[in-house]
Amino acid sequence: MANIKIPRKQFEKEIGKLDEKMQGRIALFGTPVESLTDSDLELEIFPNRPDLLSYHGFKRAFLAFLGKKTGLKDYKIHKPEKNYEVKIESSVKDVRPYTLCAIIKGLRLDDDKIKEIIDIQEKLHSTIGRKRKKVAIGIYPLDKIKLPITYKALEPDKIKFLPLESTREMSGLEILQRHPTGKEYAHLLSGKTKFPIFIDSDKKVLSMPPIINSENTGRVTDKTKEIFIECSGHDFKTLEKCLNILVTTFAEMGGSIYSMKINLKELRESPSLKATKKKISLKDTNKILGLDLSEKELRQNLEKMGHNYSKGEVEIASWRTDILHEIDLIEDIAIAYGYENFNPEIPKISTIGEEDKKETFKRKISEILTGIGFLETSNFHLISKEDQFKNMGVNEKQIKETLEILNSKTENDFLRKNLSSYIMKTFSKNSDSEYPQKIFETGRVFEEKEEIEESEKLAIGIAPGNFTDIKQVLEYLTKALDIKVEVKEMEEIPSHLIDGRVGEIIFNGNKIGHLGEVHPKILKNWKIKMPVSILEIDLGELFQKY
Amino acid sequence: MDKIIQSLSPIEKKIIPYLEEKEISRICEKSNLDKTTVLRALEYLQKKEILKLNVKQKKIIDLGVNGILYKRKELPERRLLNVLDSKRILSLKDAQKESKLSEDEFKVSIGVLKRKALIELKNGKIILSATKEEMSKKSLEELFIENLPIEQSELTSEQNFALKELERRKNILETKEIKKISLEVTSLGKKIMNSEIEKKDMIESLDQEILKKDTNWKGKIFRRYDVTGNVPRLNGGKRHFVNQALDYVRKIWLEMGFKEMEGKMIQSSFWNFDALFTAQDHPVREMQDTFFLNKTLEVQDKKLLKTIKETHEKGVQGSEGWNYTWEEEESKKSVLRTHTTCLSAHKLYELSKLPQEKRVGKFFALGKNFRNETVDWSHGFEFYQTEGIVIDPELNFRQLLGYLKQFYKQMGFEKIRFTPAYFPYTEPSVEVNVWHPEKKVWLELGGAGIFRPEITIPLLGVRTPVLAWGQGFDRIIMDYYKIKDLRELYRNDLNQLRNIKHWMK
Missing domain, CATH: 3.30.930.10 (Bira Bifunctional Protein; Domain 2)
Known part of the structure; x- marks a missing residue:
């Protein structure tokens, strides 16, 4: 999630007073106010609107929304001057094939604007740039470089320059191995035999995208008036959007956009701020929104969102990334119309509610057990290896049919196979709580047999408890549920129970679970100082009876 | 007063005759009840305004772990003096060895004896400077230790001095806080003590036995309960709140x-x-x-x-x-x-x-x-x-x-x-x-x-x-x-x- 910070003073001077009403307008524009202090306004920007990731981008859209500067904004693009050219060599094809570039002139930068430039670059990197994988951006003071620029790929050891934040020249490989930023993004170039670089006509390296810029050409300061911008990556459309967001933001800051000649696919001039066109139907809009807008109102609402409308067709700004379908324009209309202005209505659709049968059954079990003094617990579906196996007396070799999480950030990296482990864990954690402790839990467990199996189980534990105690509960429960189960001696007994004190529970001829007394060695593992008897059954068979 | 008498539990009745005993332990002895039961009953009686309990906190100074040891083996500085008594002059190393003191004990002893001017240190040697008389006299600390335990509020100025000295040293002393409970019977209490409290026709808890015959309960008095009192917590079954x-x-x-x-x-x-x-x-x-x-x-x-x-x-x-x-x-x-x-x-x-x-x-x-x-x-x-x-x-x-x-x-x-x-x-x-x-x-x-x-x-x-x-x-x-x-x-x-x-x- 990306947030932007706007100096409060600037907002109030250029847009309006930040009173409660204005804060309401901001939220209803779809940019929730995260915080407001005397100095800053912080807004959350949703991922579909990277064009709002800077103050100037936000201001453009928000002023239109307020009805102040509506419609599609037109920016003048100046023709390329001499040497305004980027030559792409075919060597980049297998590394990072595309780049789109532009030049901005006439900038007057101050600290706030420089910060905004650094910010938007960083935010575009982390959002639509997918952490520089899809797009990496470079911005360079034009006076430090000599046009035209070449974009090519070289063997890492043939690349040598002084990277940002470094005191000495490094080779391409060294940067990935030694430089902090290099190490962070090294994975983006892993397995590549050549690394991409931008060099100027003096063969000076500007940068090695998507990793790092050169210290010698890398920094924009308050003296900088003219800049060269490049975006590089794998996805042409995203690059185009990204560059358009950047150049129009700079234009909003007062700069003039100059295009460059680039031989990408064909010789073209970049950037192109050509609006895209999409059809919209008034009928569809009114039907989906439940409104009765006229065509004029439709146009006005579209203009408030920065679009132009004429005869069933919408012109969409080239920096908007989120309009994939007519429905996205319809949402824009709804936002412009104002969510607060819709009159909520309940349709008359008559339906009958219905609970999932298993849920009903599980609730009945809970009612029966709470009726005889049992407390229900609620544990996680994920469990640690130690709790699931070691403490229950299952050794490493016996672990099977278990589902493991590949990437858990906690020690819980297994899906629970039974509920008994958590019953024991609960006893273990509550050894200073008053006894007797009588607990139960129903819930899902996971096993990997031929396929992944998810099933619902019930486990009951009593401390202090013996075989008679737990068998009494089983009998009380089955009688209340009006089912008949048999308890037989169990042959293959679970590792946590005492041989000779374990019963297998049979229902309709099927083994559905077991009950028994927990072995002292297991109680010792869990540091439980009370005898425990426990039961666990699969509810699948029982569900079918209902 | 009748209502109060009717509310007395059997245990309370049992201890009422001994309320004028000075010590709680005496009440326990006479009523043949354990201390916890007696204390609980006394609190109930206080609630019924039969008596008033006075609780006094006392600080008692007693021997700590090292103190017990030193009382038996003498204080380290005395042991060092004893060694010096025969040799007069000893190197630091030998003195420690012969007195069999630990590093810490030895350091402390040197400090104490120097402050009291009983020894001098010169060129890494200890020289005894105490007179025969000084040698035979028990120090304030020794006297203090012999007299333990003492209540803190009753200390003399000399004892206070010794206390401060010894408190600087590890685990010689230990201060315990104890509660001293004394009771005072109220005028109501005195009246009750003089009344007939053992009524034969009082019914304690109602049980099956009593209900067997009407005559067991007809015309009898039910002991009055303190309905405001606390009762033990009940644990029931419950669904998980989530x-x-x-x-x-x-x-x-x-x-x-x-x-x-x-x-x-x-x-x-x-x-x-x-x-x-x-x-x-x-x-x-x-x-x-x-x-x-x-x-x-x-x-x-x-x-x-x-x-x-x-x-x-x-x-x-x-x-x-x-x-x-x-x-x-x-x-x-x-x-x-x-x-x-x-x-x-x-x-x-x-x-x-x-x-x-x-x-x-x-x-x-x-x-x-x-x-x-x-x-x-x-x-x-x-x-x-x-x-x-x-x-x-x-x-x-x-x-x-x-x-x-x-x-x-x-x-x-x-x-x-x-x-x-x-x-x-x-x-x-x-x-x-x-x-x-x-x-x-x-x-x-x-x-x-x-x-x-x-x-x-x-x-x-x-x-x-x-x-x-x-x-x-x-x-x-x-x-x-x-x-x-x-x-x-x-x-x-x-x-x-x-x-x-x-x-x-």
């Missing part, structure tokens, strides 16, 4: 006419993401955010796979899609579901098998979802979510807001507002905010929207509007129970479960 809350939400859905959807927690990426138009390079699909399993799950319906691929790559019916190459392999990766919306996706697909006019209805889901998080007060790796969908060709955005208003009203949220939001699978999208009257801010509650055509066309087979909204649940439970730390919800602390109030909604 499950109580879930049942409440379920009831709301059922009352609104929704049918429950149920499904697996382990889903393929296809159902959890692809079917919901979440691009394959979307950050949520990274290992960072979602739990992945080492298993693949395949979708059998080839036609569905093809439509989803097209939808992502080029879009469907007027959509542009995400413009990338969609990989079937990526969609097979199994995950722990990150939202219940995957159940809605399954439901739409299930309905697509029905004739078009039957692809309508109202459904809800309620269940656990997962995200790959470390655990702290506001984050967990498992969380509850509930979600509803309404499918009907005539639905619109105003009706979505209508449902939301009704749903949240039932949930107990009266003052809500709707703001624009973004979810990959709905358009238009809505965020529901609730007004927090104490914090005076709008808080984020849940998300909602109308499923995008990129969802409904491939899954349901038609572009019927599907209203959808979802609500994370843990925060609402925390708010109701005034729980500040998310971890409290699934701690399974039996004390907490026994004492927590019911979900009274």
